Amino acid sequence: MLRFAAAVYQGTCYSFAMSTSDHTKRILILGGGTAGWMAANLMIKAWGGRGFEITLVESPDIGIIGVGEGSTPMLKTFMSSIGLEERDWMPACNATYKLGIRFDNWSTMPGFPRYFHPFPAQLDDLTSPPFFENSMARRNGLDVEGHPDHFFLNTYMAQQKLSPFAGENFPFTTLYGYHFDSGLLGEFLGDLARKRGVKHLQAKITDATQDDSGNVTALIDDGGRTLEADYFIDCTGFRSKLLQETLGVPFLPFADNLFNDAAVVFATPRPVEVAPQTVSTALKNGWAWTIPLTSRIGNGYVYSSAYTSADAAERELRAFAGIGDDVHVDARHLNMKVGRVAEHWKGNVLAVGLSQGFIEPLEATALLLVQLTIQGFIKALDQGNFGDSRRDVFNDDISARFDAVRDYIVAHYVVNSRTDSNYWQDNANNNKVSQSLFDVISTWTSGKDLTEELKRQNIEHFYPTMSWHCLLAGYGIYPAKAGLQTRDAELHQGKLAEIHEFIRRCSLNYAPHMEVLKAQADGMAA
Numbered sequence: 307m308l309r310f311a312a313a314v315y316q317g318t319c320y321s322f323a324m325s326t327s328d329h330t331k332r333i334l335i336l337g338g339g340t341a342g343w344m345a346a347n348l349m350i351k352a353w354g355g356r357g358f359e360i361t362l363v364e365s366p367d368i369g370i371i372g373v374g375e376g377s378t379p380m381l382k383t384f385m386s387s388i389g390l391e392e393r394d395w396m397p398a399c400n401a402t403y404k405l406g407i408r409f410d411n412w413s414t415m416p417g418f419p420r421y422f423h424p425f426p427a428q429l430d431d432l433t434s435p436p437f438f439e440n441s442m443a444r445r446n447g448l449d450v451e452g453h454p455d456h457f458f459l460n461t462y463m464a465q466q467k468l469s470p471f472a473g474e475n476f477p478f479t480t481l482y483g484y485h486f487d488s489g490l491l492g493e494f495l496g497d498l499a500r501k502r503g504v505k506h507l508q509a510k511i512t513d514a515t516q517d518d519s520g521n522v523t524a525l526i527d528d529g530g531r532t533l534e535a536d537y538f539i540d541c542t543g544f545r546s547k548l549l550q551e552t553l554g555v556p557f558l559p560f561a562d563n564l565f566n567d568a569a570v571v572f573a574t575p576r577p578v579e580v581a582p583q584t585v586s587t588a589l590k591n592g593w594a595w596t597i598p599l600t601s602r603i604g605n606g607y608v609y610s611s612a613y614t615s616a617d618a619a620e621r622e623l624r625a626f627a628g629i630g631d632d633v634h635v636d637a638r639h640l641n642m643k644v645g646r647v648a649e650h651w652k653g654n655v656l657a658v659g660l661s662q663g664f665i666e667p668l669e670a671t672a673l674l675l676v677q678l679t680i681q682g683f684i685k686a687l688d689q690g691n692f693g694d695s696r697r698d699v700f701n702d703d704i705s706a707r708f709d710a711v712r713d714y715i716v717a718h719y720v721v722n723s724r725t726d727s728n729y730w731q732d733n734a735n736n737n738k739v740s741q742s743l744f745d746v747i748s749t750w751t752s753g754k755d756l757t758e759e760l761k762r763q764n765i766e767h768f769y770p771t772m773s774w775h776c777l778l779a780g781y782g783i784y785p786a787k788a789g790l791q792t793r794d795a796e797l798h799q800g801k802l803a804e805i806h807e808f809i810r811r812c813s814l815n816y817a818p819h820m821e822v823l824k825a826q827a828d829g830m831a832a
């Protein structure tokens with residue numbers, strides 16, 4: 307690649323559009339992390355052969371952040387939209403399936419030491435109404451089962467280590483995400499994009515030139531060479547070289563609400579069998595993820611540097627993962643810049659990935675926001691919508707998504723009931739939450755209809771009512787058990803038993819997780 311880069315850098319000014327006509331649009335993606343390569347793939351798929359030239363420039367000296375191993379179900383639509391089947395990419399990225407996230411030790415409420423946030427399944431249509439009814443009844447003082455784990459197929463399937471795949475005679479869909487090695491995913495997407503025609507250059511960009519209107523006209527690398535383009539996609543990670551540094555777009559931190567600003571990460575060996583779930587365990591000053599890949603377990607502790615040091619955090623994560631202080635692990639310490647930019651798209655620059663913002667990875671939403679940002683931009687460009695008003699609509703939409711994810715994450719912290727550290731107590735006492743989140747929690751605690759409240763706020767398309775119910779019920783945010791009234795206990799028990807049996811019988815149709823992964827790996831070897 308270095309030789310290729312050297313070959314194309316023969317003059318002092320290299321224009322990407324070697325066969326540029328008036329109609330050729332030159333897109334320059336700056337940054338070759340997951341965001342950059344996702345952008346490259348979506349853009350070449352959408353625009354390849356249609357008069358666009360797409361070039362990705364990255365600096366191996368700077369490198370990528372190299373974390374980010376969990377996804378939402380949207381990654382499946384990303385892969386499909388660039389024409390990939392799971393067998394094409396999953397074995398190459400040591401990927402496993404993910405039916406949801408288990409939250410351990412976030413609540414001290416009796417009976418609620420953990421809960422599962424499942425991705426939706428079609429059969430939830432049958433089991434979520436009784437859950438919503440029960441949680442409403444319990445919030446209003448009736449002693450009925452209100453723990454979400456009793457009501458969802460994906461929760462049970464994750465416990466049983468089942469895959470999301472049923473035989474043909476059971477045609478009900480279930481949504482799922484993935485776990486993957488982020489370094490391998492980046493390499494995979496890079497190879498694919500190059501094969502499909504994306505140009506790839508290695509250069510460290512030090513400067514940018516702008517025209518009178520403020521649009522970026524070219525990037526300048528540390529050798530003084532100039533790289534011109536029409537549109538620039540800033541995928542430079544937390545640096546945000548173009549959007550924040552060059553165009554000066556303000557960054558709006560979420561630190562008032564999200565205290566975590568650092569992480570320590572290392573891998574441990576994988577057990578024989580892994581469940582299709584991320585486990586997120588609350589520790590003393592943050593939380594730890596446990597993410598199963600086919601090759602290893604990814605461990606990370608996301609914490610607040612205002613409450614603990616990097617050394618203490620690493621020791622705590624080691625103890626949690628069962629790794630003695632004398633055992634060598636390649637621990638990486640990272641700082642996190644949490645918040646979002648005021649505008650994601652300004653002039654002819656679009657920021658994607660960490661350069662546009664980041665919310666701690668509790669619900670693994672970063673790549674979802676990457677995907678939605680790129681797809682929205684492609685759509686706008688295809689429609690020729692480059693006016694200020696279109697950009698405003700785009701920016702408002704992406705910002706609303708960031709804020710909605712932030713609020714859902716913040717909810718985990720403000721409803722926690724731990725008292726074992728200042729960190730957890732300060733989180734529980736945080737009174738700077740948004741009005742939207744305040745109204746959601748008040749609706750819940752006052753026993754009113756949460757689904758109606760989400761609709762009233764028009765936020766149910768960000769996190770659905772099922773997710774909010776699982777979170778608030780999963781933490782045991784209910785009146786004290788001693789004060790609850792017992793009525794029709796046998797009837798409720800009977801209904802619950804029926805739901806359990808229904809879920810159990812449905813689950814018999816699904817193949818074991820490890821069997822599906824093995825078949826994929828064998829397919830690759832064949």
Ligand SMILES: Cc1cc2nc3c(=O)[nH]c(=O)nc-3n(C[C@H](O)[C@H](O)[C@H](O)COP(=O)(O)OP(=O)(O)OC[C@H]3O[C@@H](n4cnc5c(N)ncnc54)[C@H](O)[C@@H]3O)c2cc1C
Pocket residue numbers: 336337338339340341342363364365366367368369370371372373374375376377488509510511512541542543544545547569606640641642658659660661667670671672673674
């Ligand atoms: C602790 C942690 C855990 C995370 N977990 C998850 C998760 O579970 N799920 C999820 O979806 N996301 C997660 N994320 C987010 C995820 O890691 C990122 O969204 C993703 O990796 C995309 O990063 P990026 O491409 O924006 O930036 P980076 O990976 O940092 O890439 C930046 C690129 O820009 C290039 N560059 C920068 N400056 C220059 C320059 N001047 N000249 C040339 N090139 C330059 C670099 O060389 C690099 O190629 C996590 C993040 C952190 C910090």
